[in-house]
C-alpha cells in the first residue's frame with residue numbers, strides 16, 4: 271500500500287496556469303490530506319541523518335549531443351552546473367534502445383538481451399530485487415514521479431509512494447487533448463496516457479496524452495516529494511516524458527527555436543540504406559522516409575525547445591534539493607538517445623552512438639567535481655553504483671558493476687566491452703578503445719566503426735581487409751557474451 275498518499279502538489283502560480291480552479295480546490299484538499307499522512311510517517315520513521323538522499327532523473331529519448339553540456343546547440347545551464355558538481359560520462363551504454371526495456375534494465379541492474387529478444391514486455395522475475403525495493407528494505411523512503419513504463423505498478427516494484435504518476439490508460443475512451451503536433455503530425459505516441467492520483471484514479475484535468483505541461487507537472491510532483499520527505503532518507507525516481515514524441519512546444523516556450531536555424535548533423539541522410547530491424551516501426555513512420563532537411567529541421571526545433579525546458583525542470587529540482595539541504599546523490603540520464611534524422615532514421619531502435627550512448631551525469635556525496643569520464647559504462651551499473659555510494663549491500667540478482675572505483679579514480683576501466691541489442695535484429699559490441707561492431711542477423715550485415723576517429727559513424731570498415739582480424743576479435747567477444755546471456759539469436763560467423 272502507498273504510505274505517502276499525496277500527489278501533484280504544486281505551488282499556486284504554476285498550477286493556476288495549467289489546471290482549472292475546480293481541480294485546484296480538489297488538489298488543495300488532496301495536499302492537505304497528504305501532509306497529514308506525511309507527518310504521520312515522519313513520526314514513525316527511523317533516524318537516518320547520515321544516510322544520503324538519492325534522486326534519479328531519467329529523460330526520455332534524450333540525445334546527448336544536442337545539449338550544451340555535451341557541446342551541443344541547446345543551452346542547458348542547469349545540467350552544466352550539475353556536471354560541474356560531479357562526473358559527466360561520455361561513453362555510457364543503454365543496452366536495449368527502447369523505453370521499457372532500458373528502464374527495466376535500470377531498475378533491475380540486469381542485462382535483458384535474452385528476455386527482450388521477442389520484443390514483448392519484460393516480465394519481472396520474482397528473484398530479481400529491484401533498485402527501489404533494495405533501497406526500501408535498507409530504510410529509504412522510495413517515491414516515484416513521472417512516466418511509468420515497466421511491467422506492474424510502482425508499488426509492486428518497490429516504490430512506497432507516487433507523486434505525479436503518469437501511466438498508460440485511464441482516458442475512458444475520451445479523445446487526446448492534443449491530437450496533432452504543431453508541425454501537423456498525427457499523434458501516435460503516449461495515446462491514452464494520463465496522470466494518476468495516489469488512489470491510482472486518472473486525473474483527466476491534466477489532459478489525455480502528452481501535453482505542453484506534462485513535464486512541468488512531473489517536476490511539481492518531484493518537488494513535492496523532496497519538500498515533504500520524512501526523516502527517512504529519500505530515494506526519488508523521476509521519469510520525464512521529454513523529449514519523446516509527440517513533440518509539443520513546452521508551455522511558454524512556443525517557437526523558441528526556428529526550424530531554419532537548425533544545423534543538421536553530418537550524418538543526416540534522407541533514409542537508411544537497409545532494413546536495420548525497425549524500418550517501418552512507429553518511430554520511423556512518424557516522419558516517413560525519404561525525409562527532407564526541412565521536415566527534420568521542423569521536428570528538431572520543437573525537440574530543442576523540449577530539451578531546453580527539460581533543463582529548466584532539472585534546475586527547479588536542484589534548487590529544491592539545495593533549499594532542503596542535507597546529503598544528496600543526484601543521477602541524470604536518459605533511457606536512450608534518438609536518431610532525429612541521423613543515418614536516415616528518426617527513431618531510437620538502432621545501435622548508432624546518437625542513440626546507444628545516452629547522457630549520464632552523477633553528482634553529490636562522494637563524487638569528485640568537474641570530472642569527465644570517457645570510459646565504458648552501462649545504465650544497469652547505476653543501481654550497484656548507488657548501493658556502494660549509499661552503503662547498501664548490492665543484491666545477488668544485480669549484474670551491473672559499481673562505477674564507484676572508476677569515479678574516484680581507483681580504477682581506469684570497468685567494462686572492456688559494452689553491448690547493445692534490439693529484438694532479434696541487432697547485436698552490437700563496443701570496445702574500450704572505441705571500436706564498434708554491429709551485427710544485423712536478419713539481413714546478414716555487419717558494420718565496423720572506429721568511433722574516436724569517426725564519431726558520426728560514416729565510415730563502415732567492416733569490408734576493409736585491413737580490419738579482418740579486429741572484426742573477428744570483436745565478433746568472438748560478442749558471441750561469447752551472447753552465449754553467456756542465453757541469447758537465442760543466430761551467432762555471427764567468424
Ligand SMILES: [Ca+2]
Nearest residue numbers: 330331369605
Ligand atoms: Ca525512451
